Each structure stands twice: as C-alpha cells, then as structure tokens.
Amino acid sequence: MKKLINNPDDLLPDSLTGFANAHADIIQLQRNPYVIHRKNQPTKPKVALISGGGSGHEPLHSGFVGTGMLDAACPGHIFTSPTPDQMIAAATTVENGAGILFIVKNYAGDIMNFEFASELVTAPNETVIVADDIALPKDHSMGRRGVAGTLIIEKMVGAAAEREHNLAYCKSLGDRICANTASIGAALTSCTVPALGRPTFDISETEIEMGVGIHGERGCSTQEFTDATTLTHNLGDAIYDELKPKKGQEILLHINGLGATPLIEQYLIYEIAQKYWKQKGITITRSLVGNYTTSLDMAGCSMTLTLLDPELTTLWDHPVHTANLRWGC
Amino acid sequence: MKKLINNPDDLLPDSLTGFANAHADIIQLQRNPYVIHRKNQPTKPKVALISGGGSGHEPLHSGFVGTGMLDAACPGHIFTSPTPDQMIAAATTVENGAGILFIVKNYAGDIMNFEFASELVTAPNETVIVADDIALPKDHSMGRRGVAGTLIIEKMVGAAAEREHNLAYCKSLGDRICANTASIGAALTSCTVPALGRPTFDISETEIEMGVGIHGERGCSTQEFTDATTLTHNLGDAIYDELKPKKGQEILLHINGLGATPLIEQYLIYEIAQKYWKQKGITITRSLVGNYTTSLDMAGCSMTLTLLDPELTTLWDHPVHTANLRWGC
Numbered sequence: 001m002k003k004l005i006n007n008p009d010d011l012l013p014d015s016l017t018g019f020a021n022a023h024a025d026i027i028q029l030q031r032n033p034y035v036i037h038r039k040n041q042p043t044k045p046k047v048a049l050i051s052g053g054g055s056g057h058e059p060l061h062s063g064f065v066g067t068g069m070l071d072a073a074c075p076g077h078i079f080t081s082p083t084p085d086q087m088i089a090a091a092t093t094v095e096n097g098a099g100i101l102f103i104v105k106n107y108a109g110d111i112m113n114f115e116f117a118s119e120l121v122t123a124p125n126e127t128v129i130v131a132d133d134i135a136l137p138k139d140h141s142m143g144r145r146g147v148a149g150t151l152i153i154e155k156m157v158g159a160a161a162e163r164e165h166n167l168a169y170c171k172s173l174g175d176r177i178c179a180n181t182a183s184i185g186a187a188l189t190s191c192t193v194p195a196l197g198r199p200t201f202d203i204s205e206t207e208i209e210m211g212v213g214i215h216g217e218r219g220c221s222t223q224e225f226t227d228a229t230t231l232t233h234n235l236g237d238a239i240y241d242e243l244k245p246k247k248g249q250e251i252l253l254h255i256n257g258l259g260a261t262p263l264i265e266q267y268l269i270y271e272i273a274q275k276y277w278k279q280k281g282i283t284i285t286r287s288l289v290g291n292y293t294t295s296l297d298m299a300g301c302s303m304t305l306t307l308l309d310p311e312l313t314t315l316w317d318h319p320v321h322t323a324n325l326r327w328g329c
Numbered sequence: 330m331k332k333l334i335n336n337p338d339d340l341l342p343d344s345l346t347g348f349a350n351a352h353a354d355i356i357q358l359q360r361n362p363y364v365i366h367r368k369n370q371p372t373k374p375k376v377a378l379i380s381g382g383g384s385g386h387e388p389l390h391s392g393f394v395g396t397g398m399l400d401a402a403c404p405g406h407i408f409t410s411p412t413p414d415q416m417i418a419a420a421t422t423v424e425n426g427a428g429i430l431f432i433v434k435n436y437a438g439d440i441m442n443f444e445f446a447s448e449l450v451t452a453p454n455e456t457v458i459v460a461d462d463i464a465l466p467k468d469h470s471m472g473r474r475g476v477a478g479t480l481i482i483e484k485m486v487g488a489a490a491e492r493e494h495n496l497a498y499c500k501s502l503g504d505r506i507c508a509n510t511a512s513i514g515a516a517l518t519s520c521t522v523p524a525l526g527r528p529t530f531d532i533s534e535t536e537i538e539m540g541v542g543i544h545g546e547r548g549c550s551t552q553e554f555t556d557a558t559t560l561t562h563n564l565g566d567a568i569y570d571e572l573k574p575k576k577g578q579e580i581l582l583h584i585n586g587l588g589a590t591p592l593i594e595q596y597l598i599y600e601i602a603q604k605y606w607k608q609k610g611i612t613i614t615r616s617l618v619g620n621y622t623t624s625l626d627m628a629g630c631s632m633t634l635t636l637l638d639p640e641l642t643t644l645w646d647h648p649v650h651t652a653n654l655r656w657g658c
Contacts, residue, residue: 018600271347
C-alpha cells in the first residue's frame, strides 16, 4: 500500500484539522468528539440539518456543511459509523429553536447510532433515511444502501430549511426526494482502506464490479468490461426500471466519480447518459458531474437520477456556500 | 488498461460534448476546431483571456472558462498542444475590443502554436508564459514547465480583466504573479494515456517520483517513500528556497491532487503544509485544496505557493463563475 499518509491512525484527525484550517471561513471543527459545523450560525430559527457517516467519501459530508446545506456533519473513522456522542454534540451546537433533521445513509451502524442519538437529543427531531442504491433489491434484508443521492437530499432539504420551512415539512420533503431518487454504480478497481493495507476485493484487468457500494464491498455482479456506452446504458436501464419516468419528465442527472476516475472520463459517461435519457424522452434540466461521493481511491462512477418538479428545481438552484458545493452566493 | 471509455479516439470529442451539455448555462463548445468559450459575453470591452493546452488535466483549462476567469480555452488532444487554428477561432469569438491575453504553459508545442496564433491574430495581443514548476532548474534548456500555478494566474488576471484593467496591465500583472508563484509535485503512480494503453513510467510499491510533471513524464528523482510529513516538507523546502518568503509574508497555499489521490489525503498534506509554513513565520491567508490540475489517473499531489499582496488577494477573492471554480456569485 502506498498512500500520502503518515500512518492510518493519524490520517483522519490530521485531515479533519487540515479541512478546518483550509475552510475556516465556512466551517469549524469541534474535537472530542469530532463535529464539523457551519461557522455562521443562522440568525433566525431554522431546522438544523445534521448528517454524517464513515470517512473516506469526501467531500461527502463535511464538504457540504455551510449556508444552504448541512449545519453539521459527524465524521466517523474510515468506512465506520460515527458515534452517538458526535451526533449529540452536533445537535447541541447547531440546534437553534426549530428542531433537528438527521439525514442518515442506510447502513446498520449509522442507523443504530443516529437512532440512539435521536432518542437522547432533547430538541424535537426527525430522521430521513437515504436508501437510493438500487443495486440491491427493494426487499433486501438490510434495505438498500445510501450512496450518491444523499448529496441531492442534503442540498434540497438544506435549501428548504434555509427558506424557513418547518421540521415536519423538511422531513416530508426529504422522504419525497428519496422516493424520487435512484443511484447505481460500477467500479473498475477496488479501494484500499489504509488500516487494512490492501484492496478490499480482487478484480481482473478486464472486469468491472456492477452495483458496487461505496465501502469497498463487492457489487451485485462481476462482469466483463466491454465499453463505456454499454456500461452507461446498463446503469441507465436499472434506474429506468426503478423510477419509470414518464416522457417529458424533468430530471437532475448526477454522474459521480468514485475517486480515481479522471473528469475526462466522467464527462464522457455524462454525455452517453444524457443521450440515453433524451432517447427515452426525458428532459435533463439540471446536471452535476464530479467526485462528490467517493470511495477512497476506487476507479469507477455512479449514476444518480432525481425526478424534478418546480419546487425541487428551485431548491436545487437555491444559493449554497460550502467547501465543496457552491453556487449563487 | 481499463478505463471508462469506448475507444481512445472518441474520448476527447465525446467528453467535450458532455462537458458542454452539463454546463450549458456557463459555456459553449465550438467544433472544427474545438474551442470552449464563455456563454455570457461581457457587455463592455474587456481583455479577452484565452488559455489552452493538452487535455487530461481537467478541470484545467475548460473548467475555468466563465465570468471572472477565462474567456476561452483551447483543448488539445490528451497531453498534446492545441493547434493555432483553435486559438485563432477562440480569439475571433471572444475578442471584444480590448485585446487578447494568451496564458500559455511553458511547453515547446504550446509555445510554438500560441506564438504562431498570436502572429496571425489581428487584434492587439500579449502572452503570459507560466513556468511555475521549480522541479527543473531555472536555466533548464527548455525552461521550467507550467503546472498547477496556472490556475492562480488565470483566476487573478481573469478578475483584473473583469475589472476592466487594460491589456498592458493584465500582461504585466500575469508576469508579476508568475514571478511570485512556485510549484512542485510528487507522484505515487504514473498515469495511463488511453492511446498508449500502459503507464508512462514504472515505479515500485515503495517509491515516489519527486518533481513530477503533469504529462506522465518522470520527475527529477525517484525516491523511497517514507511518510507524508517528510514528502510535504521536501516540497516545502524546494519552494522556500525558490521564493525565499520573508517572515510575515501573506501567501496563497494550493494543494493540488494529481487525479487519483483522495481528498482525505490531500487535506492531510494541506495540514502538514500549513504547519510547515507557519513554522517559517509565513501567514496563509488564502487556500485551495483539490483536484484542479490533474494528470489523468495519477496518484500524487503538488504544492503551489503564491506570495500575496493586497491587490492579488482582492483579485483572488473577486467573484468567479465557471464549471469548476465558483465563488462570490
């Protein structure tokens, strides 16, 4: 294993400190336990959005803390859930009179820890569970995983909270976006967790891992890689079967790089994808391309699609000012 | 070679089309020859900034076309200079009465082609040559290479042009920023050019390539990799010896990912670097961390430092609205 680190133990604390120092105008880092929260607290009561999860997916979630998106993020160890004390500390810091919405990716550890925190937090709170990864069947025993669609829920609900919608509204909005969002990914390589020191799975020079998650777990099938078009169509077909968008439906199309795939390839995938959806009669009105929900140094990409309506589009366009997503302000 | 492509020949045109479709609100793509130019032409005469170079370094340069930065970018084939007809087409499209400033990274092919274009363009024009890579000696026969510092020159001069400074001013400003900017990089892996199909150099599991460029060329030395702190200090020492900043000097510190290095590692490097410069008595007032000047799928990073003064800081902070660098608007 060759990585730009000193040792696996110091990586997360030192990296978080670096993140906090690099973006001191936007966020602050609390220690013991670790919480990243927005620097400029809102002046009026607003629903406080708190997310978090294992590290190694940067910029998710810490990179999305700031005005118009998350109020706080709780970073766990690499690919490991944060602990309830982090969520409680986050809640104590950012709750300001309108309650808390937890946004949680659907993994057993995250669910358990956020649930525990939500019971201990005294302020009114709700939870939106993100389970956008359609690689697993809907009736999977653990439920589906939360992947790149999480950013979209955080962005849109963050805008709603900024517009002073109340907790019940933000919770219901989050659930609605989840129901209208589907993702699926494919990997060309595995990734190497520093503490493990070797790739989490083996894959040959001619294969791809279809329906891969973001924790170095295997996908639902290992397939021969033929070409980018076939791969992109396969991702599109899976999402089409899931969301069954009608002709004329407006969508947000998000092509997400998993970490080590160059932008030039991601934009190629975007181009194939946008042609695919156009041929289905679907109208792409918003797009996002880049490394947003990563899996350390994994090569590959995912496709996420959200069915838009005028409200969701307005919320997407609302100004956002975070370390890694920024527009309109 | 396993890459998210169909074939090497279609990669660039399809990726450019994808880029143009994903960012149709900011940029437009001209074909035959390829030029990316800003969509919203300025309403008043302003110096038109044109850059370009080989592809494979995304988001440089196309991702920096838009209000407050470049007016146009000319994308060459991967790691290959664009041709004069691209620069002439760009000039024809974006020149609007205040002349043209070409910003050119110092490589023989780019210099030759931009020089040829500058002679054929009828509008008044000047060229800023970026040669910020201090891995090569100052008196190297080909001169030093242009690397991640290019973004800083494009950003600051872009702001000056937006503020209606004239061509002579922008040229002189560009030269001044170049003189105050130094970069050096290190790679953990080589990168694979799609048309070549194999890594451009071999490197063992314990080595790094110090002073690496952004075209998959070898660096100035192959060294044993010990740890992130030693590496970062070595990068810092090289820049310190070059720029010799005085105590109290304000700087912009840019840690750039070369493509396949996760953000969590880049922020670790940033943290080590910011401590290094603080210990030297230097004041970091602006920071940028992320994949901005890449070398396809190369793992590694570079450090760039620019000595700031109040004017440069103001120009850095000026609003910018491009596909991949955006703040203040």
